[in-house]
Amino acid sequence: MTDPAEAPASSARSSGRSSRSASEYADVPDMFRRLAALDPDSEQFRRARDRIVERCLPLADHIARRFEGRGEPRDDLIQVARVGLVNAVIRYDVETGSDFVSFAVPTIMGEVRRYFRDNSWSVKVPRRLKELHLRLGAATSELSQRLGRAPTASELADELGMDRQEVVEGLVAGSSYNALSIDAGRTGDDAPTIVDTLGAADLNLDQIENREALRPLLAALPERERTVLLLR
Structure with a gap:
C-alpha cells in the first residue's frame, strides 16, 4: 500500500x-x-x-x-x-x-x-536464444541476398561461426516469436484461414457423461423394457 x-x-x-x-x-x-x-x-x-x-x-x-x-x-x-x-x-x-x-x-x-x-514471444524463451534469433535474422537476410535463395542451417552456422545444432535450436526458438493468429490466411486473398481448417465443436459432447452413466443401468433392465426405452 x-x-x-x-x-x-x-x-x-x-x-x-x-x-x-x-x-x-x-x-x-x-x-x-x-x-x-x-x-x-x-x-x-x-x-x-x-x-x-x-x-x-x-x-x-x-x-x-x-x-x-x-x-x-x-x-x-x-x-x-x-x-x-x-x-x-x-x-x-x-x-x-x-x-x-x-x-x-x-x-x-x-x-x-x-x-x-x-511482436512478442508466444512462450518463454531464454535470453540467449532471443539474442541468437536476432543474429540469425540478420545473417539470413545477408546470405539470402548473397546466395539468391534462403540459406541452409549449415550455411548459417558457417556464416556465424557456430555449431549447426545451435543454429537449429535458434531457428526452432524463433518459431515462438510473433505466433501466427488462427485468423491469419495463407498465401492469397481467397486462401482459407487456419481457423477454417479446424473441426467444428461436437454438440453431443456434453451428453457423453450422461450416456455412460446410463449404460450399466440399461444393461440391468429386462430386454423388453430396455427395447421400449431405446425406441423412445
Whole structure:
C-alpha cells in the first residue's frame, strides 16, 4: 500500500516532469499555428510539419528508452516511437488548446505497446536464444541476398561461426516469436484461414457423461423394457 505521506511527493515529481516536458517544447504550439495557416497540399506545409517532427524527436526517443531491456532491439523501439510521434503530429489540433506533449506522450506509448503486443514471444524463451534469433535474422537476410535463395542451417552456422545444432535450436526458438493468429490466411486473398481448417465443436459432447452413466443401468433392465426405452 502506498504511504499517504509519499503520495504528494510522487504527484509532485510527476507534475514536475510534465511541467519540464511542456516547457522544453513551449515553442511547438506556435509551430503548429504556422502550420495550420498553410495549404495542406503545399510543399511548405510538408516541410513545416517535418520541422515539428524533428523538433520533437527527443521526446519520442526518450519514451523508446523507457521500454529498453524487454527483449526488443533499441533501434526498433526508437523507430516505432518515432512513428507514434508522426501520428501525433498529424492528428494534433492546436485549436483545441490542449498541450501537445500531453497529447503526444500517450499516442507514442500506445504505438510502442502495440508493437510489443504484435511482436512478442508466444512462450518463454531464454535470453540467449532471443539474442541468437536476432543474429540469425540478420545473417539470413545477408546470405539470402548473397546466395539468391534462403540459406541452409549449415550455411548459417558457417556464416556465424557456430555449431549447426545451435543454429537449429535458434531457428526452432524463433518459431515462438510473433505466433501466427488462427485468423491469419495463407498465401492469397481467397486462401482459407487456419481457423477454417479446424473441426467444428461436437454438440453431443456434453451428453457423453450422461450416456455412460446410463449404460450399466440399461444393461440391468429386462430386454423388453430396455427395447421400449431405446425406441423412445
